[in-house]
Amino acid sequence: MLEQFFKLKENKTTVSREIIAGLVTFMTMAYIIFVNPSILSNAMGEDLFPAITVATCLAAGIMTICMGIFSNYPLALASGMGLNAVVTYGLVLQLKLSWQVAMGMVFIEGIVIAILVLTNFRIWVMNAIPTDLKRAIGVGIGLFIAFIGLKESGLVVTDPATLVKLGTIGPGQLIAIFGLLLTIILMAKRVKGAILIGILSSTLIALFAGVASLPKAWVLGVKPEYFQTLFALDIVGALQLSLIIPIFTLLISDFFDTMGTIVAVGEEAGYLTSDGKVPRLKSALMVDSLAAAVGGLFGCSSVTTYIESASGVGEGGRTGLTSVVVGILFLLAMFIAPIVGIVPAVATAPALIVVGFLMLTVVKVMNWEDLTIAIPAFLTIVAIPLTYNITNGIGIGFVSYVIVKAFSGKYKEVHPLMYLVAVAFGLYFAFL
Numbered sequence: 001m002l003e004q005f006f007k008l009k010e011n012k013t014t015v016s017r018e019i020i021a022g023l024v025t026f027m028t029m030a031y032i033i034f035v036n037p038s039i040l041s042n043a044m045g046e047d048l049f050p051a052i053t054v055a056t057c058l059a060a061g062i063m064t065i066c067m068g069i070f071s072n073y074p075l076a077l078a079s080g081m082g083l084n085a086v087v088t089y090g091l092v093l094q095l096k097l098s099w100q101v102a103m104g105m106v107f108i109e110g111i112v113i114a115i116l117v118l119t120n121f122r123i124w125v126m127n128a129i130p131t132d133l134k135r136a137i138g139v140g141i142g143l144f145i146a147f148i149g150l151k152e153s154g155l156v157v158t159d160p161a162t163l164v165k166l167g168t169i170g171p172g173q174l175i176a177i178f179g180l181l182l183t184i185i186l187m188a189k190r191v192k193g194a195i196l197i198g199i200l201s202s203t204l205i206a207l208f209a210g211v212a213s214l215p216k217a218w219v220l221g222v223k224p225e226y227f228q229t230l231f232a233l234d235i236v237g238a239l240q241l242s243l244i245i246p247i248f249t250l251l252i253s254d255f256f257d258t259m260g261t262i263v264a265v266g267e268e269a270g271y272l273t274s275d276g277k278v279p280r281l282k283s284a285l286m287v288d289s290l291a292a293a294v295g296g297l298f299g300c301s302s303v304t305t306y307i308e309s310a311s312g313v314g315e316g317g318r319t320g321l322t323s324v325v326v327g328i329l330f331l332l333a334m335f336i337a338p339i340v341g342i343v344p345a346v347a348t349a350p351a352l353i354v355v356g357f358l359m360l361t362v363v364k365v366m367n368w369e370d371l372t373i374a375i376p377a378f379l380t381i382v383a384i385p386l387t388y389n390i391t392n393g394i395g396i397g398f399v400s401y402v403i404v405k406a407f408s409g410k411y412k413e414v415h416p417l418m419y420l421v422a423v424a425f426g427l428y429f430a431f432l
Contacts (some may be wrong), residue, residue: 002015002321006018006068006072006319006320006321007072007319008319008321011318011319012318013316013317013318013319015321017192017315017316017317017318018074018316018317018318018319018321018322018325019321019325020192020193020196020315020316020317021074021312021313021315021316021317021318021322021325022074022312022317022321022322022323022324022325022326022329023196023325023329024195024196024199024311024312024314024315024317024351025074025076025306025308025309025311025312025315025317025322025326026076026325026326026329026330027196027199027343027347027348027351028199028308028311028312028348028351028352029076029078029306029308029309029326030329030333030340030343030348031345031348032056032060032078032079032081032306033053033056033057033330033333033340033341034053034341035081036052036053036056036078036079036081036084036300036301037049037050037052037053037056039084039085039088040052040084040087040088040099040300040301042088042089042093043087043088043089043091043092043093043099043102044092044099044229044299048228048229050223050225050226051225051226051227051228051229051299052229052299052300053226053334054226054227054334055227055229055230055298055299055300056078056079056300057330057331057333057334058230058298058330058331058334059078059079059291059294059295059298059300059303060076060077060078060079060303060327060330061327061328061329061330061331061333061334062294062327062331063077063287063290063291063294063303063327064076064077064078064323064324064326064327064330065323065324065327065328066287066290066291066327067284067287067288067291067305067320067323067327068319068320068321068322068323068324068326068327069320069324070283070286070287070320071280071283071284071287071320072280072319072320073262073265073266073269073271073280073284073319073320073323074265074269074309074312074313074317074318074319074320074321074322074323075261075262075265075284075305075306075309075323076305076306076308076309076312076322076323076326076327077287077288077291077303077304077305077306078303078304078306078330079295079300079301079302079303079304080254080257080301080302080303080304082253082257082389083106083250083253083254083257083301083302083304084301084302086249086250086253087099087102087103087106087301087302090246091105091246095246097237097243098234098237099299100232100233100234100237101233101234101237101238101243102238103232103233103234103295103296103297103299103301104233104234104235104236104237104238104239104296105238105243105246105247105250105296106233106250106292106293106295106296106301106302107233107235107238107292107293107295107296107297108235108238108239108247108296109247109250109251109254109292109302110254110289110290110291110292110293110294110295110296110302111293112247112251113251113254113255113288113289113292114286114289114290114293116255116289117282117285117286117289118286120282122255122259122285122289123281123282123285124417125259125417125421126259126263126277126278126281126285127277128415128416128417128418128421129276129398129418130276130373130401131275131276132366132367132373132374132377133373133376133377133380133397133398133401134263134267134272134276135267135276135362135363135365135366135377136366136376136377136378136380136381136397137259137260137263137264137380137384137390137393137394137397138260138263138264138267138268138359138362139359139360139362139363139366139381140260140380140381140382140383140384140385140390140393140397141260141261141264141307141310141359141384141390142264142310142355142356142357142358142359142360143356143360143381143382143384143385144307144356144384144385144388144390144393145307145308145310145352145353145355145356145359146352146353146355146356146357146360146385147356147385147388148349148352149349149350149351149352149353149355149356150349150353152345152346152348152349152352153172153173153176153177153180153345153346153349153350153353154167154168154170154172154173154176154346155167155173155176155177155349171209171210171211172206172211172344172346173346175202175205175206175209175211175344175346175347176202176346176347176349176350178201178202178205179198179199179201179202179346179347179349179350179351180198180349180350180353180354182197182198182201182202182350183195183197183198183350183351183354184354186198187354192316193315194315195311195314195315195351195354195355196315198347198350198351198354199343199347199348199350199351200347202344202346202347202350203342203343203344203347206344206346206347207342211344211346212342212343212344212347213342214342215338215339215341215342216338229298229299229300230297230298230299231297231298232299233296233297233299245431248427248428248431249428249431249432250302252391252395252424252425252428253391254292254302254304256390256391256394256395257304257305257390257391258285258288258304258305259394260307260384260390260391260393260394261304261305261306261307261309261390262278262281262284262285262288262305263278264307264310264359265307265309265310265313266278267359267362268310268313268314268355268358268359268362269313269317269318284305288304288305291303291304291305292304307390308352310355310358310359311351311352311355312326313355314351314354314355314358363381371404372401372404372405372408372410372413373401375400375404376397376398376400376401376404377397379396379397379400380393380394380396380397380398381393383396383397391428395425395428395429398418398421398422398425399422399425399426399429401414401418401422402414402418402419402422403422
């Protein structure tokens with residue numbers, strides 16, 4: 001049944017490989033179970049922390065399973081980092097909106113994006129992007145993931161003089177270095193499950209070293225009051241004329257973050273066609289769009305496709321079965337969240353660094369001779385990690401591409417939709 005539904009042989013994968021890939025993806029993004037409530041509770045109230053945790057797991061689980069079933073891609077979804085910060089610090093604490101109104105805004109932008117998918121506008125935009133610019137997005141995200149991994153491991157830390165520097169080498173950093181070297185060696189030896197073995201081995205050492213600890217309670221338990229954020233949004237309150245600009249900002253971020261993620265993961269998994277298109281794109285984009293609306297409905301911020309999905313792809317995941325495994329694990333996490341919390345960031349950081357390398361390799365097939373595409377591609381690559389934001393990096397790349405082409409006398413080479421997108425990004429940057 002699994003073979004027929006997910007076309008495992010056609011995608012050159014197996015049930016065991018998909019399960020392992022699902023475990024890896026879940027482990028690399030499970031931090032959202034604890035980080036999302038910690039951010040949103042600043043706006044929604046500390047008493048709602050358990051309810052936000054349940055909502056985060058429930059939305060991620062349901063929508064990730066939907067992604068696997070309806071698109072057959074190994075893409076996982078959860079409440080978006082950055083988007084949850086916008087809701088908390090931008091909408092609630094800065095604009096003084098209630099969290100219910102903020103979630104209503106998230107719901108509205110999700111519905112708008114879903115309409116853009118139904119009308120094929122989102123797909124037209126995807127197809128209008130030059131192939132090398134799409135590849136640049138993937139490379140930039142690869143560097144971004146590697147940078148996140150280095151940051152999570154403590155090997156790179158902030159510095160007021162140089163922005164970043166090498167962190168102090170302590171027990172956590174040594175564990176991260178061990179996990180990274182072990183994963184690299186296993187990958188070099190073509191060992192199946194190398195990334196998963198690296199995570200589990202590092203977690204075990206972290207427990208013995210005191211960097212990680214066993215939970216006091218093994219089961220979270222789910223009480224009726226833990227569901228009080230579900231369907232508590234205020235859509236009417238969000239339909240204010242003054243909130244159009246904040247909704248537009250949310251929409252742009254969601255629109256292009258997912259676009260970059262799907263292109264990057266699709267390139268790594270070998271889905272992209274010779275002209276840079278993603279098959280079955282509409283199904284994936286529709287699930288992602290509805291996921292944003294579900295995040296607002298459930299009260300856990302916009303749910304979006306996670307770039308950490310690339311870690312499962314790096315482990316061999318190629319079909320929606322990987323996503324179904326991730327979704328099931330998120331649903332189980334509602335009850336066993338303390339167990340999930342055992343895995344420390346220093347254990348999953350090496351996986352992100354290795355995946356960053358895998359995504360970087362596509363740079364070798366890009367055209368670096370035509371400067372009108374090469375320089376915007378370069379700007380995209382460096383802007384994504386250095387602005388710590390996928391949408392900002394894509395915007396800088398797109399705007400520079402249109403300007404360079406137009407003023408180089410090659411304006412006819414630019415798809416008309418790219419001009420429209422450049423204008424949209426100009427407005428986005430103006431209102432940041």
